[in-house]
Structure formats: structure tokens, C-alpha cells
Amino acid sequence: MSNQEIINAIHGLVREGKSVTTAAVRARLAGPVPMSELLQLIGRYKQAPASLPGATPAPVPAADPADDLRARIEALENRLARLERQLEQAR
Numbered sequence: 001m002s003n004q005e006i007i008n009a010i011h012g013l014v015r016e017g018k019s020v021t022t023a024a025v026r027a028r029l030a031g032p033v034p035m036s037e038l039l040q041l042i043g044r045y046k047q048a049p050a051s052l053p054g055a056t057p058a059p060v061p062a063a064d065p066a067d068d069l070r071a072r073i074e075a076l077e078n079r080l081a082r083l084e085r086q087l088e089q090a091r
Contacts (some may be wrong), residue, residue: 003041005030006033006037006041010025010041022039025042
């Protein structure tokens with residue numbers, strides 16, 4: 001686990017207006033971290049918040065518009081088929 005993940009967790013807490021505590025930061029992390037790194041970064045933040053680098057946004061995979069359209073078409077075709085079956089049953 002990198003320092004940047006700890007920094008991102010700290011910035012996330014700050015954005016939400018929550019207290020930056022060891023437990024709160026650890027709860028945000030995906031896995032275990034060395035306690036020394038965690039305490040060092042939290043202490044650094046509490047002494048001088050501007051001393052920490054900015055949070056890096058999590059990479060968002062680019063959605064393929066064609067896949068989105070295919071999914072929408074498939075959903076509409078399924079809905080149309082269901083409505084046609086209901087119409088046939090109602091006759």
C-alpha cells in the first residue's frame with residue numbers, strides 16, 4: 001500500500017468534514033499499512049495540512065459508447081418482447 005493511498009484517505013475524510021484519526025483513515029484503506037507510515041502522514045497533516053500532496057483521483061475506466069448502446073438496445077428489445085407477450089395473452 002502506498003503513501004498516496006493513505007493521503008487519498010485523509011483527503012477523503014477532510015472533504016466529508018470528518019475527523020482525521022488513525023482509525024478513520026485505516027477504515028478507508030483496502031489493506032494493512034505500516035503503522036509508522038500511517039502515524040507519520042496523519043501527524044504531518046495535523047501539523048501542516050498543506051504539506052501533504054493533493055489527492056489523486058481514482059482512475060475511471062472509459063466506457064465504450066458502443067457497449068452502452070448495445071446494452072440499451074438489448075434492454076429495449078427484451079422489454080418489447082415482454083410487452084408483445086402480454087398483449088398476446090390479453091387477446
